[in-house]
Amino acid sequence: MNARREDRRARTLLTPEGLALPITLAPRASRAGALIIDVMIIVFSLVAIPLLLALIVDGLFDDSPLARANVDDRVAEFLGILAILFAFFTWYGYFLVQELGPRGATLGKRMVGIRIAARGGARLTPEAVIARNLLRDIEIFYPLITLFVLLVVARNEAPIGILGWVMTGWFLLFLLFPFFNRDSLRAGDIVAGTWVVERPRTRLAKVLSVEGATKGASDVTGVRYAFGEAELSIYGEKELQTLERMLRESPPEALAAVHETICRKIGWDPGAGDERAFLEAYYAQLRNRLEADLRFGKRKADKFA
Amino acid sequence: MKAPVISSWFGRGQGEAPPDIESAALRSDRFRLEREGDWKRLEAILVRMEKGGLRRIADDDLIALPALYRTAASSLSVARETSLDAATLAYLEALVQRAWFQVYGPRTGFVRWLRDFLFGGWSRAVRELWLDICIALFVMVAGTVVGWLLVAQDEAWFYRLFPANPGDVRAPGATREQLLKSLGHEEGAAGLAGFAAQLFSNNSGVCILAFALGFAFGIPSLLLLVHNMALLGALLWLFNGQGLVVELAAWLSVHGTTELFGILLSGAAGLHIGRAMAFPGKRPVLDAAALAGRRSAVVMVGVVIMMVVAALLEAFPRQLVEDTGSRFLIGGSLLAFWLAYFILYRPAPRAAEAAA
Numbered sequence: 075m076n077a078r079r080e081d082r083r084a085r086t087l088l089t090p091e092g093l094a095l096p097i098t099l100a101p102r103a104s105r106a107g108a109l110i111i112d113v114m115i116i117v118f119s120l121v122a123i124p125l126l127l128a129l130i131v132d133g134l135f136d137d138s139p140l141a142r143a144n145v146d147d148r149v150a151e152f153l154g155i156l157a158i159l160f161a162f163f164t165w166y167g168y169f170l171v172q173e174l175g176p177r178g179a180t181l182g183k184r185m186v187g188i189r190i191a192a193r194g195g196a197r198l199t200p201e202a203v204i205a206r207n208l209l210r211d212i213e214i215f216y217p218l219i220t221l222f223v224l225l226v227v228a229r230n231e232a233p234i235g236i237l238g239w240v241m242t243g244w245f246l247l248f249l250l251f252p253f254f255n256r257d258s259l260r261a262g263d264i265v266a267g268t269w270v271v272e273r274p275r276t277r278l279a280k281v282l283s284v285e286g287a288t289k290g291a292s293d294v295t296g297v298r299y300a301f302g303e304a305e306l307s308i309y310g311e312k313e314l315q316t317l318e319r320m321l322r323e324s325p326p327e328a329l330a331a332v333h334e335t336i337c338r339k340i341g342w343d344p345g346a347g348d349e350r351a352f353l354e355a356y357y358a359q360l361r362n363r364l365e366a367d368l369r370f371g372k373r374k375a376d377k378f379a
Numbered sequence: 380m381k382a383p384v385i386s387s388w389f390g391r392g393q394g395e396a397p398p399d400i401e402s403a404a405l406r407s408d409r410f411r412l413e414r415e416g417d418w419k420r421l422e423a424i425l426v427r428m429e430k431g432g433l434r435r436i437a438d439d440d441l442i443a444l445p446a447l448y449r450t451a452a453s454s455l456s457v458a459r460e461t462s463l464d465a466a467t468l469a470y471l472e473a474l475v476q477r478a479w480f481q482v483y484g485p486r487t488g489f490v491r492w493l494r495d496f497l498f499g500g501w502s503r504a505v506r507e508l509w510l511d512i513c514i515a516l517f518v519m520v521a522g523t524v525v526g527w528l529l530v531a532q533d534e535a536w537f538y539r540l541f542p543a544n545p546g547d548v549r550a551p552g553a554t555r556e557q558l559l560k561s562l563g564h565e566e567g568a569a570g571l572a573g574f575a576a577q578l579f580s581n582n583s584g585v586c587i588l589a590f591a592l593g594f595a596f597g598i599p600s601l602l603l604l605v606h607n608m609a610l611l612g613a614l615l616w617l618f619n620g621q622g623l624v625v626e627l628a629a630w631l632s633v634h635g636t637t638e639l640f641g642i643l644l645s646g647a648a649g650l651h652i653g654r655a656m657a658f659p660g661k662r663p664v665l666d667a668a669a670l671a672g673r674r675s676a677v678v679m680v681g682v683v684i685m686m687v688v689a690a691l692l693e694a695f696p697r698q699l700v701e702d703t704g705s706r707f708l709i710g711g712s713l714l715a716f717w718l719a720y721f722i723l724y725r726p727a728p729r730a731a732e733a734a735a
Contacts, residue, residue: 087476090483093452095476162583174489176429176481191480193669198485200492202669205676212591261594265652266676267669274473278419279466281412283405284398315465322466358404361463365407368461 085257085271087195100188100270102252109214111182116168120161169207174200179273189273193257202266209262217245279322288358292351299355305340306363312376314364317357321350329353407462414454418474421447425477448478496680499726504677506721511647511654515604519643522605526612540613555621582638583686586645590652590679597653604646629703632710634693640717641685648675648682685717 083099172180178198179189190206192198220241224234252258257269282288291298320332330349336356337344345352364374373379400412424440424447455471462468487495505512529536534551541550585607592599611631618627655671656664696709 087479089452089475089479091449091452093456093475095479096472097476171489174485174492176484178480178484189480193665197483199673200485200487200489201673201676203485204680205672208587208676208679209591209594211587212594216588216591264665264668265594265672267666267673274476276470276473278415278422278470281398281403281408282464283408284402289402289404311463314463318465361407362405364463365405365461368463 089195097191098272098274099258100186100272102258104186104188105252105258105270108180108182108186108188111185112168112180115181116164120164124157166207169210170203173203173207183270184273187273187275188270190268191271193263193267193269196267198268202268204266206262206266206268209260209265213248213251213261214245217241217248221245282318282321282354283358283361285354287351287354292348292355294351295348297348297351299352299359301340301356301359305342306360308339308377309360310374310376310379311364314357314360317353317360321353321357326350407458407464410458410461411464411467414450417447417450418454418471421451421478422474425474425481428481429477444478445482448475448482451475451478496677499724500677501681502721502724504674505644505681507674508644508647508651508678511651512643515601515643515647515650518601518604518646519608519639522608523612523615525605526609527616528612529609530613530616537613537617540610551617551620553617553621555623558618558621558623559626582641582690583683586641586682586686587679589642589645590649590675590682593649593652593675594656595653596657597650600646600649600653604642607642626703629706629710632714633696633700633706634689634710636710636714637685637692637717638689640714641682641689644678644685645682648678651675688713 083101085097085099087095087097089095169180173190177184177189178191183189190198190203192202221238224238224241228234228238248261252260257263259269263269286293287299317332320328324332326349330346333349333352334344336353367374398412400409403409403412420440420443424436424444427436427440451471452475455468455475458464458468458471526540530540537551585603589600589603592603615624615627618624652668652671652675655667659667662670692709692713696706700706700709
């Protein structure tokens with residue numbers, strides 16, 4: 075089930091060199107999480123920080139000429155304008171500047187490990203980033219704020235009529251938009267020609283064929299495992315790569331189980347104590363054989379092929 | 380090799396030294412070991428680029444970047460045909476994808492884009508929307524006429540368009556003196572700056588709404604235009620009754636030429652998206668919408684700038700300048716400026732832009 079979900083999010087990106095790169099679309103949950111983080115950061119910096127500053131200033135200059143009561147109205151007004159402009163540019167600048175940067179992601183997106191990209195391998199342009207961020211306003215914030223206002227109006231027992239339902243419908247329409255298309259695009263993504271993808275972060279793993287029994291004798295017993303044609307022709311690439319993953323990550327107990335399975339399959343008598351060396355040798359020889367076939371254009375996908 | 384190496388405790392970048400190439404038993408691992416150095420160098424450059432842009436990167440590395448990217452890309456296509464090492468393949472795919480984002484990423488930062496936008500990009504985008512602008516202009520004129528006619532037919536419409544606002548003298552039955560006074564200037568500049576900032580925030584909100592509603596095939600954008608202009612029509616009718624139309628026009632023109640122009644552009648931008656989605660032509664709907672959306676987004680950034688100008692004009696000169704002639708002069712010269720900027724200002728696009 076999990077693997078099938080991954081499949082549904084897998085897309086291919088064709089670079090200008092003609093190389094097909096696999097990319098994975100970001101799950102809707104992480105996008106929602108990223109948005110919540112971003113909004114919290116903005117709201118916090120717009121509300122909490124000025125409030126804190128005001129408190130500190132009030133405390134510091136309580137009796138001095140800088141106390142609030144003594145400040146000229148014009149100065150207060152000027153500060154008010156600064157606050158409005160600051161809020162406006164924070165609101166739009168936060169998303170714009172960060173998504174145009176080399177990471178293509180806001181702080182929230184970076185935290186959940188996703189970034190924006192142009193659909194279908196085109197170049198991401200500033201226009202696209204602007205378009206997708208302008209649309210975010212009517213998708214989420216405009217209906218939310220209107221609903222909030224309506225709620226306050228309704229509490230004062232003024233009639234709001236059908237408007238409440240209209241705004242709720244609007245809000246739900248855009249909120250659920252990503253569920254009604256294959257690439258989980260929101261309205262802003264459609265208008266801008268972008269999508270949101272997972273940011274790959276893989277470290278280069280160790281080379282397997284330079285150590286242990288991949289090269290020859292076992293370190294523990296000194297035995298040199300050698301497998302014949304029949305024993306190596308049982309498994310295919312899928313099993314080889316499963317074995318590779320286990321050699322890199324699994325604890326000895328898991329390796330013992332795999333060792334037993336393979337021994338039974340190839341008709342050997344499973345011993346004990348030297349499982350890792352056996353598996354390393356089997357891995358190296360199986361891979362050598364399959365890669366040799368590969369060079370002649372023969373692929374064996376799995377044990378059933 | 381299993382023994383812990385002290386150097387691997389420090390830093391993420393440099394792990395243990397790669398093993399000797401000849402020591403690898405498999406041919407595909409030797410292939411990997413031969414090229415690993417280049418991959419790691421590319422990765423280090425990418426990490427620095429993602430962190431802080433281009434400034435922190437040595438010239439040598441920057442020159443090497445495209446070559447390293449192509450090396451990694453070709454390593455990947457060779458490895459896909461010769462190697463069954465899943466970990467290496469996954470690493471290469473991720474590396475090439477990250478490098479692709481940097482090599483083919485946004486070519487300009489925000490500041491650079493803003494400069495290109497002011498010197499050519501904006502007026503070019505506006506000219507590309509000429510048909511939508513004509514339609515939106517027609518709708519706006521029609522909206523004004525409709526507003527006038529509605530109120531002329533039945534005064535009750537006036538109260539429907541302007542919900543009752545106690546203290547506002549601008550209502551049917553107002554005397555000439557009252558109306559004239561409402562056009563006059565207020566005392567001094569106190570309070571006007573805050574007023575301007577609030578106006579700006581409000582007006583640009585309306586414009587962004589008109590643009591974003593274009594998503595529903597442009598119809599809500601047009602309705603918004605009709606509604607806003609009907610208000611203007613009703614106001615014109617009211618002042619016409621007392622023979623004050625010229626004074627009202629002068630009062631409005633100070634900021635109105637800029638503000639109405641901005642509303643016109645945002646309505647046209649919304650309509651442009653809606654039209655592209657309704658009639659995508661030979662392109663798939665999504666592509667057509669994306670193309671139109673990017674073009675309109677440029678116009679919209681410009682509209683926000685126009686709204687800043689309009690709010691400043693509305694707060695200061697309109698309230699401080701009282702003379703009808705001067706008001707017309709300010710409004711008219713701004714209109715002339717915008718028209719000249721959008722229609723006559725046509726710098727040649729830079730070579731890089733033309734190629735994009």
